[in-house]
Amino acid sequence: MIKYFTLPGYGNSGPEHWQTYFEQKLDNCHRIEQDSWDKPVLEDWLTRIEEVLQHEDLSNTILITHSLGGITLAHWIAKYKRTIKGALIVAPPDIENPHEDFGVHTFLPLPLNALPFKSIVAYSTNDxxxxxxxxxFFAKQWGSSIVEIGEAGHVNDAAGYGAWPDGLELLKTLV
Incomplete structure (x- = not known):
């Protein structure tokens, strides 16, 4: 049985966010909670992912990331050399060229190694x-399939991405 884990980005994903919608719609979907969503430290986030997933059957695990969660996923793979069934990486941020500083310097440099599993980078043209x-560039480096979802901002609830049925359909392509 497939088990899904959401990995939100900076600030977490609120009750109207599409990740929360996915958690409600999918059987076996759980959020990987972090101790500090607003002052993220890479090593803390990686340790939490490893704690949550270390006893899971990773061959049947799909990670669903948003924003900084996608960068964290790439770091986790690079550090722990894990292979999962697949990942949906939505709106990965370019933290090397941020439009605003949110103190995510511990997440640099960006990991650009190929991911050893099927992955999709879904991005917006006006993020x-x-x-x-x-x-x-990220998708190419990670070996991910690419899905452009149009002018969708940062693909979050502020951009109208609460219930996101097209996202669930996209996720099905990983299964």
Whole structure:
């Protein structure tokens, strides 16, 4: 049986966010909670992911990331050399070129190693946190399939991505 884990980004994903919607719609979907969503420290986030997933059957595990959660996933794979069934990486931010400083310097440098599993990078053409060219660069480096979802901002609840049925359909392609 497939088990899903959401990995939100900076600030967590609120009750109207599409990740919360996914958690409600999918059987076996759980959020990986972090101690500090607003002052993220890479090593703390990686340790938490490892704690949560270390006893899971990773061959049947899919991670669903948003924003900084996608960068964290790439770091976790690089550090722990894990292989999962797949990952949906939505709106990865370009923290090397941020439009605003949110103190995520511990997440640099960006990991650009190929991911050893099927992955999809879904990006928006008008995301203030990541230009289209950088999203395409990340996807290429990670060996991910690419899905452009149009002008969707940062693909969060503020941009109208609460219930996101198209996202659930996209997720099905990993299964």
């Amino acid at each position: 203030v946190w990541c230009a289209k060219e950088r999203a395409l």
